[in-house]
Amino acid sequence: MIQPVLEFSHIDKAFFGVPVLTDVCLALAAGSILGLVGENGAGKSTLLNILGGILPADAGQLRIDGKPFQPARAADSSDARIAMVHQELNLFGNLSVAENLSLAELPCKRWAGLRWVDRGTLAARATSLLGKVGFEADPDTLVERLSPGERQMVEIAKALRGNPRILVFDEPTTSLTRPEAERLFSIIGQLRAEGKSIIYVSHNLEDVLRICDQIAVLRDGRVQASGPAGQFDVGRMIHQMVGRDLDGLFPRHQASRSNEVVLEVRRLSQSGVVNNIQFKLHRGELLGISGLMGSGRTELARILFGLDRYEQGEIILHGRPLPQPRPARCIRRGMALLTEDRRQEGLLMEGSVTENIAFASLRRFASGPFAWLHAKRLDQQTFELTRRLSIDCREIRHQPVRTLSGGNQQKVVLAKWLLRGSDVLILDEPTRGVDVGARHEIYVQINRMVERGAGVLLISSEMEELVGLCDRILVMARGEIISAEERENFDRREILQSAFGKERLS
């Protein structure tokens, strides 16, 4: 076998006596792509942090080209030409693309005691880096004016700055639309062709299967399986990740759609955002909305929940019109919103699990002139919910939600609305950044709510999720609903085509 570029050998790491990584051995061959999969908390980030020089390993060795490598600082790692493309985008929106690309080492000339930015070199460097990822943008554009996909391109270009030989992609597709992800894959392929070695971390198992040469599955800090991608399939990976079989990734609910309409939207318009939106959501129905990022789907959800305004049209909730929705009014009338951005719209990050779950239902547990809280009853019910949703936390009364994993945070939001008894749910990318196991549990809970008579609106970029779960799918493009498909007529290709407004995908 050829000498691997990078080797993890017998790596151990524990936090406060709790082992996070145990005897991890992995090898990355030159010019190949290693896919790293595992549930959240399986130890992927810790492993990457050790590689990046942010955490030291307790035991074991890293080797580059067979030589021991002990990064003590982030700089050591970049000196060894290892570059990370992070999941969260570390870009500065108020600076231009070119400035972001060279921020830490801006080219400059000294004059009058100040370092003046050499704009010619800056622009030239930016053009060459952007060229490598095939992204043609004006280097002077402010980053905040770029789409998430474009920002991801800039992020990759930034990682290429030190001419790295090892590139680590950590969940690079979470904020990308499908075509943007495709674009990313072709760049990754190109980088491999140039002889770079790549570690690719993702929750999207199909992507991993498609683009990686080698795959390693981590569970509870151990390498559960590793080998050429050809030996794996999605089912096997899931089995190895969660240690049990899931009866299909996308469970179907058992409810039948009733004729009762819980939410009706008539000719809803807001210029520049959505145009002439009409649909009905029935009791016991799971209605999907597909569309590209920027198609207006998230904006629609925000308008329905009263976070943004609308100019024309009607929103009818439980048969009564909702002329000027405000979140408080929507919640009171049984509507709930769950978004990908838990931090901004769903949760009080410093609050405990119990507090967050109870938050929307306090009134139900209060009585008397001073709204005295029945703490015990509240406690019981929230506790039961955390059990039912198997929210994984040490201490539900004191542990801040901030410390939970993404999947568990999302479950807390779900539990909040369950307790509230909401029966019109709007879910905007509920499983983004959530690992497979937790994802399945979330699906099960969504289904259970549908079965209990709720109407659910599921917005998602993942075609599989929509096709697997929904009764009906609406496709949005450029602020309008382009088509509506019943479950028996689901056709991925058609849906995708509608999402692109027909003419773009040929």
Added chain:
Amino acid sequence: MIQQRSIGVLALTYAPLLLYGLVVLFLAALAPQFLSVANFLNILVLASPVAIAAIGMTFVLISAGIDLSVGSTMFLAGAIAGRLVVDAGWPVVGVIPVMLAVGLGVGLLNGWLIARLKLVPFMVTLATLFSARGAGLWITETRAINLPDSFRQLAVVHPLGIPLPILILVVVLLTAETVLRRTVLGKHLYALGYNAQGDEHENGREAAKAGIDISAVLLRVYAIAGLCAAVGSIITLAQLAAVSPNLGQGIELEIIAATVLGGTSLFGGRGTAGGAVLGALLVETVRNGLNLVNADPYFYPLITGAIIFGAVLLDSMRQQRLTLLRHRNIRIPKAIG
């Protein structure tokens, strides 16, 4: 059909300019004497100390900090200058570098406490606000110092036919604007103040990850604010020909209001030196207008309150708009096709 920028965003972006235009039109209609070159120059001269200090404040606010000590710094520099001129008989030319050094010193102290000891800017500069005023009162023994006429000449001379304070203002403005736009310091400063999550606690964390030496930037930022305050103090002294014990008292609020009015955000990451000057001009123009129409004295505090309220309202609206914009990804990416 999906527009990139609504009229609202445009209006918010150019709000300072629009507001200034409105105020000018209104005053011109009210008092015909308002619209004269002489009066405009007069406003510029009167506004220059606050405008220059506001330019320094711009740097601080972009870093998502605040400097409450500028008013006291102006006083301390003035107090030392006053004693040197009156009691030690120093010439005016010799005193100016001393004043600049005092401003720089207070600024560096602020910067050191904030950057190296990681103390909260609000508390640090509140402490220097009290200390610097206390030191100044001690130096002057709480007495007003009347300066010789030679000091006043600084405010009177017209090199190139333009009053010196305006020339100084223009030089400071151009320097600050190029530093912000064209230097490594400027770029790092904007990055430092940028706050991707809208989360207070994360300020600067992103910048540190990007490999920026945050303390070096902060140290310079507060030094610049102190230096600008000292320049403002020199012009004020030249105008008043006196140092009174309440010189610069409360002026930090006017300076911050002017800076924010000019489009610099209290949340950090945004702002221009030109905006700060515009904000200072706006404040001074309103005062000039009130003087011109001989308004009821009880009217002045109302207007001052309205200006500060307007500044904060504007900033908060702008911030909300921008957060909204960040939420919405209303562009079909052009790179993908």
Added chain:
Amino acid sequence: MPPSVSSPCVLFLALLVATGCAEPDPDRLKIGVAFDTLQTEYWVAGYEALRADLARRGIDMIEAIADNDSNRQLDQIHAFIARQVDGIIVAPKDAMSVVPMIHAANRSRIPIVIYNRPPSANDGHSVTVVADNYQIAKATVTYMAEKAKASGKHYKAMILIGDLGDINAIQRRDGFDAAVSEYQDILEVVARVPTEWSQEIAYAGVTNSLQIHPDINFIFTSSDFLFSSLVSALKNRGKYAKIGKPNHVLLGGFDGDSTAYRMLEEGYLDADGVQDVYFECAASLDAVLDLRQGKKVASIIQDPGFVIHQGNLAEKKSLMWGSQVAK
């Protein structure tokens, strides 16, 4: 009284005095003096005059300066009470903040005298010593107006108004208005400049007003402490000239500080309303001591003050506190 009895008494008293000089005498009177600020020469002069007067009378002075912080001043008054002072003289920040201090002193039966800033209506017992701001301002402006009338010209007037929260500033403005209203045929008030007792704001206000009314030729400032701003602005316009020169502006001030004294001496200033600091200090001390002995004291003692002008300068200057500071 037979001499046989008195001589041991005298001896005893003499001994007492002798020991009192050697170390602080617990029986010596203590008076607490709390000033809100020493920010202008006027306050410094009052403070120094009180100190000198107390020393002359052999009374200890306990000092406290609150630096514009009325809460701190209340704490200082409580500290005085805890130290069992024999009397309190307080120069408060404003009319409201002094009321709880009066109540605190009343509860402990310590006499309290309010110096220069009268308290708002309250049910406590205190004595206020204050200049008759209204009358002094009115007399000063009336003198200026008479002078204006004598010249036979028409005048455009400007007033610099103090902080609108300061009742003294308001009374001086009212005095100005009352005086001016009687000379409407020759005087027109074209500019009322609020200064918030700040030199910078005063300078900007005067500059702006002179910009629009270059022909202003009658200016009254509610405090001498604003003269430096006023003079700078006038100089920039070439309007600062001695009395008798054609471009002279009739100038009047209030307080009697050293700048005003110098301007009078040099012939720039026409008239100045003087607060009689020495009278005010002596009256405050007398009041505290009288109250302590249970005598009746009027609740307001007004300092009538006086107007000093070119005509009575030689005669009155020794009474003007600014002339002492200027030395």
